[in-house]
Amino acid sequence: xxxxxxxxxxxxxxxxxxxxxxxxxxxxxxxxxxxxxxxxxxxxxxxxxxxxxxxxxxxxxxxxxxxxxxxxxxxxxxxxxxxxxxxxxxxxxxxxxxxxxxxxxxxxxxxxxxxxxxxxxxxxxxxxxxxxxxxxxxxxxxxxxxxxxxxxxxxxxxxxxxxxxxxxxxxxxxxxxxxxxxxxxxxxxxxxxxxxxxxxxxxxxxxxxxxxxxxxxxxxxxxxxxxxxxxxxxxxxxxxxxxxxxxxxxxxxxxxxxxxxxxxxxxxxxxxxxxxxxxxxxxxxxxxxxxxxxxxxxxxxxxxxxxxxxxxxxxxxxxxxxxxxxxxxxxxxx
Amino acid sequence: xxxxxxxxxxxxxxxxxxxxxxxxxxxxxxxxxxxxxxxxxxxxxxxxxxxxxxxxxxxxxxxxxxxxxxxxxxxxxxxxxxxxxxxxxxxxxxxxxxxxxxxxxxxxxxxxxxxxxxxxxxxxxxxxxxxxxxxxxxxxxxxxxxxxxxxxxxxxxxxxxxxxxxxxxxxxxxxxxxxxxxxxxxxxxxxxxxxxxxxxxxxxxxxxxxxxxxxxxxxxxxxxxxxxxxxxxxxxxxxxxxxxxxxxxxxxxxxxxxxxxxxxxxxxxxxxxxxxxxxxxxxxxxxxxxxxxxxxxxxxxxxxxxxxxxxxxxxxxxxxxxxxxxxxxxxxxxxxxxxxxxxxxxxxxxxxxxxxxxxxxxxxxxxxxxxxxxxxxxxxxxxxxxxxxxxxxxxxxxxxxxxxxxxxxxxxxxxxxxxxx
Numbered sequence: 001x002x003x004x005x006x007x008x009x010x011x012x013x014x015x016x017x018x019x020x021x022x023x024x025x026x027x028x029x030x031x032x033x034x035x036x037x038x039x040x041x042x043x044x045x046x047x048x049x050x051x052x053x054x055x056x057x058x059x060x061x062x063x064x065x066x067x068x069x070x071x072x073x074x075x076x077x078x079x080x081x082x083x084x085x086x087x088x089x090x091x092x093x094x095x096x097x098x099x100x101x102x103x104x105x106x107x108x109x110x111x112x113x114x115x116x117x118x119x120x121x122x123x124x125x126x127x128x129x130x131x132x133x134x135x136x137x138x139x140x141x142x143x144x145x146x147x148x149x150x151x152x153x154x155x156x157x158x159x160x161x162x163x164x165x166x167x168x169x170x171x172x173x174x175x176x177x178x179x180x181x182x183x184x185x186x187x188x189x190x191x192x193x194x195x196x197x198x199x200x201x202x203x204x205x206x207x208x209x210x211x212x213x214x215x216x217x218x219x220x221x222x223x224x225x226x227x228x229x230x231x232x233x234x235x236x237x238x239x240x241x242x243x244x245x246x247x248x249x250x251x252x253x254x255x256x257x258x259x260x261x262x263x264x265x266x267x268x269x270x271x272x273x274x275x276x277x278x279x280x281x282x283x284x285x286x287x288x289x290x291x292x293x294x295x296x297x298x299x300x301x302x303x304x305x306x307x308x309x310x311x312x313x314x315x316x317x318x319x320x321x322x323x324x325x326x327x328x329x330x331x332x333x334x
Numbered sequence: 335x336x337x338x339x340x341x342x343x344x345x346x347x348x349x350x351x352x353x354x355x356x357x358x359x360x361x362x363x364x365x366x367x368x369x370x371x372x373x374x375x376x377x378x379x380x381x382x383x384x385x386x387x388x389x390x391x392x393x394x395x396x397x398x399x400x401x402x403x404x405x406x407x408x409x410x411x412x413x414x415x416x417x418x419x420x421x422x423x424x425x426x427x428x429x430x431x432x433x434x435x436x437x438x439x440x441x442x443x444x445x446x447x448x449x450x451x452x453x454x455x456x457x458x459x460x461x462x463x464x465x466x467x468x469x470x471x472x473x474x475x476x477x478x479x480x481x482x483x484x485x486x487x488x489x490x491x492x493x494x495x496x497x498x499x500x501x502x503x504x505x506x507x508x509x510x511x512x513x514x515x516x517x518x519x520x521x522x523x524x525x526x527x528x529x530x531x532x533x534x535x536x537x538x539x540x541x542x543x544x545x546x547x548x549x550x551x552x553x554x555x556x557x558x559x560x561x562x563x564x565x566x567x568x569x570x571x572x573x574x575x576x577x578x579x580x581x582x583x584x585x586x587x588x589x590x591x592x593x594x595x596x597x598x599x600x601x602x603x604x605x606x607x608x609x610x611x612x613x614x615x616x617x618x619x620x621x622x623x624x625x626x627x628x629x630x631x632x633x634x635x636x637x638x639x640x641x642x643x644x645x646x647x648x649x650x651x652x653x654x655x656x657x658x659x660x661x662x663x664x665x666x667x668x669x670x671x672x673x674x675x676x677x678x679x680x681x682x683x684x685x686x687x688x689x690x691x692x693x694x695x696x697x698x699x700x701x702x703x704x705x706x707x708x709x710x711x712x713x714x715x716x717x718x719x720x721x722x723x724x725x726x727x728x729x730x731x732x733x734x735x736x737x738x739x740x741x742x743x744x745x746x747x748x749x750x751x752x753x754x755x
Contacts, residue, residue: 230465
């Protein structure tokens with residue numbers, strides 16, 4: 001079918017053999033030149049931030065004349081901004097149902113032995129409207145699951161005609177936190193018992209893992225440069241992120257909403273290489289999700305109702321990540 | 335209570351120093367702030383400060399003062415005096431200390447020979463939103479101080495009243511040329527590889543932004559160029575990275591489709607793994623307009639954009655205008671009870687695709703930006719009676735401040751009142 005062309009393209013890509021020595025990269029910031037200081041005239045005006053491809057840290061580079069009181073200076077200042085993404089963490093999600101009908105999301109985090117820093121904080125992108133969400137861990141501090149401020153945001157009983165919580169991708173983050181001197185997940189270790197409970201059905205969401213140097217900027221930075229640094233210091237740049245399974249869909253979310261969201265998530269995982277586009281499980285899952293979307297968007301005659309969909313695919317998961325996805329899909333569409 | 339004095343940073347010596355601060359980026363309204371103050375050898379710590387605001391300004395800020403000892407203080411809203419009370423730094427939650435910007439829940443302090451580590455749990459108010467800087471500073475008994483050091487940035491999403499929903503991905507407005515990225519190559523040792531052939535292409539995500547079509551190959555998508563001014567002829571380009579700098583800029587000309595897209599860059603010689611950047615094209619400041627006592631939602635279940643979850647998005651301003659208009663109308667016609675609101679915009683705006691087979695033609699051209707709504711004016715639940723439709727249209731102008739309003743498709747089964755706010 002025509003609408004699988006994108007995936008066929010991705011499939012084609014995945015059949016190509018890794019036979020060369022180069023690897024393409026993309027950066028929304030220009031590169032710091034290996035030979036030394038950049039010629040700012042070669043870049044758009046007011047470009048002050050660069051990516052150092054060797055260290056993958058960022059460098060702020062700007063004329064001293066930007067600083068107050070040094071208008072006559074011809075020199076430049078350089079500031080390295082180290083990222084807090086030095087903990088190379090993978091997450092395993094196990095799902096279970098509690099006796100009270102909630103879904104229990106158990107997360108096991110493993111910090112790679114070749115990480116340079118322990119994991120001291122991790123963040124799960126959750127749904128703003130999830131009032132059922134609770135968090136557990138025996139020792140790490142927990143933030144965001146019962147915040148009165150987020151509860152206020154989700155209220156639909158106020159005078160606002162818009163429901164922020166139902167906008168696409170509302171930002172709500174829940175966080176488990178410790179310090180390096182307490183109980184971080186050190187390189188080579190696993191952290192158990194991170195748990196979230198929710199009545200929300202499982203879907204794909206984002207986890208952020210924080211570990212690395214946390215140093216103050218050593219000197220005052222001119223405002224134009226600070227504004228650019230501020231844009232840089234977002235969680236997707238500063239922290240290591242991964243797609244994980246988490247509480248995603250309120251019990252009343254339509255099958256169309258759930259299926260299209262899962263479909264987008266699996267497309268992204270194929271595009272970024274996390275999933276193999278040729279995997280039978282992936283292909284069947286994509287077809288099944290697309291079938292739900294098609295069925296839910298066809299016209300229904302007056303008096304008829306749509307058939308309830310039951311998730312059933314025959315392909316077996318080929319690896320542990322696919323197994324996690326399989327379990328989540330079953331629970332999402334049961 | 336500790337001794338409070340106004341702090342006037344002057345010279346900035348090597349010590350004392352705010353040696354470390356975390357988080358450097360905060361995006362949750364609940365934060366654990368950790369400041370590591372290092373004093374000069376042999377000196378005595380005399381004070382440390384943490385200031386969260388959009389600039390170095392104590393007014394309307396979350397401004398913490400720690401003069402030493404076991405108590406932590408918060409300044410008042412004007413930044414001119416301490417709030418009554420303090421937080422005892424034992425780690426336990428006693429009586430929170432707050433101003434209009436933040437509430438300090440608890441805190442701890444740990445001291446060593448030259449360092450003080452201050453840990454504070456703070457909850458920021460939902461009204462204290464937007465981008466904030468975190469500044470910190472300290473003094474010791476040498477009389478030296480650190481000056482205000484910018485130590486972090488916080489971003490607090492706004493509440494429901496007028497701010498944008500966010501995605502983690504970059505966001506581009508429709509039909510504009512936007513800088514996208516620099517393409518470069520590395521060898522597998524990680525070193526920059528100049529003059530490297532790269533294929534770059536954009537792909538749309540199927541089923542994104544409620545475009546539930548079966549027309550993937552014909553779906554519009556961003557076109558690319560290595561020049562900011564184009565030409566933008568294709569969504570696939572082949573380039574060779576600059577021989578000197580090793581990098582080549584890529585620009586995208588976005589479409590008015592409104593969808594999620596990805597750009598992939600693959601080294602021609604060894605395509606996998608490709609590099610990718612996800613982004614959205616559309617309008618980011620649209621919110622779901624839920625059913626409420628004044629209106630029911632209609633129209634989403636027989637069309638190509640899915641159900642009522644997807645066709646009722648507006649800007650906050652437009653939604654308020656609709657609410658004010660409706661309230662005024664229902665006050666004059668209480669017997670009606672509710673009106674029926676039909677199409678507004680898709681979650682990220684863009685082409686509306688009113689019918690499943692109507693691929694990218696756009697009869698709903700006005701419904702791309704979240705400012706439009708159709709009100710039922712034909713037979714059906716909660717319709718506005720024919721004799722009152724001109725009145726509702728007039729209220730769209732006079733109460734809602736509409737820029738356009740009209741009774742459309744008169745005489746058909748799809749008659750409705752269209753208002754642009």
